[in-house]
Amino acid sequence: MAITLIPGLDLPTDQDASGRMLGQEEMANLAEVIASGTLTSTKGRFVRELEQQFAQVLGVKHVYACSSGTAAIHAAVAALDPEPGDEIVSSSITDMGALAPILFQGAIPAFAEVDPRTWNVTAKTIEPCLSQRTKAIVVTHLFGNPCQMDEIMELAGSRGIPVIEDCAQAFLAQHRDRFVGTIGKIGCFSLQQSKHITSGEGGLIATNDLDVARRLRLFINKGWRYGDANADHEFLALNYRMSELQGAVAVAQLSKLDGAVESRTTTAQILSSKLAGLAGVETPYVRPRTVHAYWKYCLRVDGDAVPGGAVALAAALHARQISCTPRYIQKPAFMCRVFQEQKTFGNSRFPFTLARPEILRYDPALFPQTMKALNDVLVLPWNENYLEEHLDYMATSIRESVDELCS
Numbered sequence: 001m002a003i004t005l006i007p008g009l010d011l012p013t014d015q016d017a018s019g020r021m022l023g024q025e026e027m028a029n030l031a032e033v034i035a036s037g038t039l040t041s042t043k044g045r046f047v048r049e050l051e052q053q054f055a056q057v058l059g060v061k062h063v064y065a066c067s068s069g070t071a072a073i074h075a076a077v078a079a080l081d082p083e084p085g086d087e088i089v090s091s092s093i094t095d096m097g098a099l100a101p102i103l104f105q106g107a108i109p110a111f112a113e114v115d116p117r118t119w120n121v122t123a124k125t126i127e128p129c130l131s132q133r134t135k136a137i138v139v140t141h142l143f144g145n146p147c148q149m150d151e152i153m154e155l156a157g158s159r160g161i162p163v164i165e166d167c168a169q170a171f172l173a174q175h176r177d178r179f180v181g182t183i184g185k186i187g188c189f190s191l192q193q194s195k196h197i198t199s200g201e202g203g204l205i206a207t208n209d210l211d212v213a214r215r216l217r218l219f220i221n222k223g224w225r226y227g228d229a230n231a232d233h234e235f236l237a238l239n240y241r242m243s244e245l246q247g248a249v250a251v252a253q254l255s256k257l258d259g260a261v262e263s264r265t266t267t268a269q270i271l272s273s274k275l276a277g278l279a280g281v282e283t284p285y286v287r288p289r290t291v292h293a294y295w296k297y298c299l300r301v302d303g304d305a306v307p308g309g310a311v312a313l314a315a316a317l318h319a320r321q322i323s324c325t326p327r328y329i330q331k332p333a334f335m336c337r338v339f340q341e342q343k344t345f346g347n348s349r350f351p352f353t354l355a356r357p358e359i360l361r362y363d364p365a366l367f368p369q370t371m372k373a374l375n376d377v378l379v380l381p382w383n384e385n386y387l388e389e390h391l392d393y394m395a396t397s398i399r400e401s402v403d404e405l406c407s
Contacts, residue, residue: 009393011322012385014194019383021197021256022249029248039244041065042226047247050204053254057172058182060206062213065247066220069168069190071240072203074101076164076186077136078237079207079215082107085354086135091121092332092370094140097190098166099333103344107135108355111334111367117285118142119373123151130159131356137163141170141180143379144196144264144293145286149175149183156184164188169295171196172261176289181206186216191246196260196293196384197253199246260384264294267386271297274395278402280305281313297380298328299398307405310378316401322394325379332370334362 012019029046033039041047047065055063066072077088084106090099092111102109113125119142126137137156139147156163163184167173171189173180181187186209189195191202207213218225223237242250272283282300286292303309310326317324333339339362342349352360364371380394 011390012383014383019385021260021384025252026249029252033244033248041241041244041247044244046244046251047242050247050250054204058179058206060182061208064205064216064220065242066203066240067242068201069192069203070097072188072205073098075205075216075219076188077101077105078219079212080136080162082135084351087133088135089126089129089137091140092367093119094333106351108351108359110359113367114369114373116369118145120147122148123155127155134161137161138166140166141173143298144170144173144295146173146175146180146290170293173293174291185209191250197257199249202242202246202250261293263384264382267391268294268297271391271395294382297382299378300376301378306402310376312405313401314378317397320397322397323381327374328377328379
């Protein structure tokens with residue numbers, strides 16, 4: 001079958017200006033910071049404004065900015081102050097940025113299986129991971145699709161376990177009319193290059209808990225409480241501050257967040273409608289009373305119906321100049337060397353040496369839905385600058401590619 005290409009049609013990408021809402025507002029803020037000569041957030045205004053404005057967006061009492069999404073997760077874990085060897089439940093499909101902080105705080109990730117339709121953890125998959133040593137649960141709203149938070153919060157509440165929401169991919173996603181990041185005890189967001197809004201790198205942490213807020217603020221600032229009359233380094237902590245340069249960009253970006261998420265959601269729904277009924281390909285599943293924020297747009301490809309599955313379809317789309325990624329991550333997090341070989345601090349293997357043996361069972365056979373999800377998923381690029389012609393081209397290319405593979 002001949003490949004349909006549209007001359008001069010390049011899909012916008014979040015890796016450069018074509019797929020980003022970056023412009024004069026960001027430039028003006030940066031110019032103000034440079035002119036002031038104050039690039040540190042301890043003396044500047046933009047990071048403080050970012051924190052205040054994002055707190056208003058979410059409707060929470062406290063927001064703190066930090067240097068990355070990983071730093072946000074690290075501060076959240078540290079705010080709960082786990083004992084060495086404590087366990088923190090996490091998803092088997094997540095970024096290492098959500099796992100390394102657990103290990104750095106001397107705790108052990110306990111990996112939960114995922115739901116077969118959303119690829120998120122659920123109360124049902126989390127419960128078998130809980131033990132007397134469970135200090136927290138981290139839920140990842142994967143690709144911007146909210147977890148079933150009612151059931152998760154009910155389970156966590158019954159055990160007295162705090163929930164950290166990893167919202168790195170889920171700005172303004174909603175579960176039952178509530179923004180994710182406001183439902184658990186702590187919500188963590190990322191401003192990395194490809195996220196809904198960006199300052200290149202950066203993170204935001206939200207909470208309504210005053211005691212947690214104090215520890216978050218201290219952890220970002222080396223344990224030092226700026227402004228206190230008798231300030232001291234209260235506990236072991238890092239410098240995870242965001243710079244005023246990042247804050248200046250992020251403040252301008254925040255004003256564009258509603259439009260970016262609305263665009264992503266609208267165009268995702270249009271593409272889903274254009275792909276409706278395509279045998280062997282399933283568009284994103286969104287549960288009732290949730291709002292999917294579409295960090296990425298993911299297809300489930302049935303390898304029994306489409307020969308070669310997601311890998312073959314990806315190759316066919318690459319030939320049509322559509323960048324896409326089969327599997328999302330090449331292997332589940334627990335298959336990485338950090339976990340398989342317990343590569344941590346020198347040859348100590350700490351904190352794995354404190355773990356219960358059963359929590360270190362990293363057998364893929366124990367995670368059938370995880371393995372199937374990674375086998376079936378095809379991640380399409382997504383951003384706020386898609387036009388109807390881009391969606392038409394993508395839909396036509398996907399349909400042609402499937403037909404070609406099935407012929």
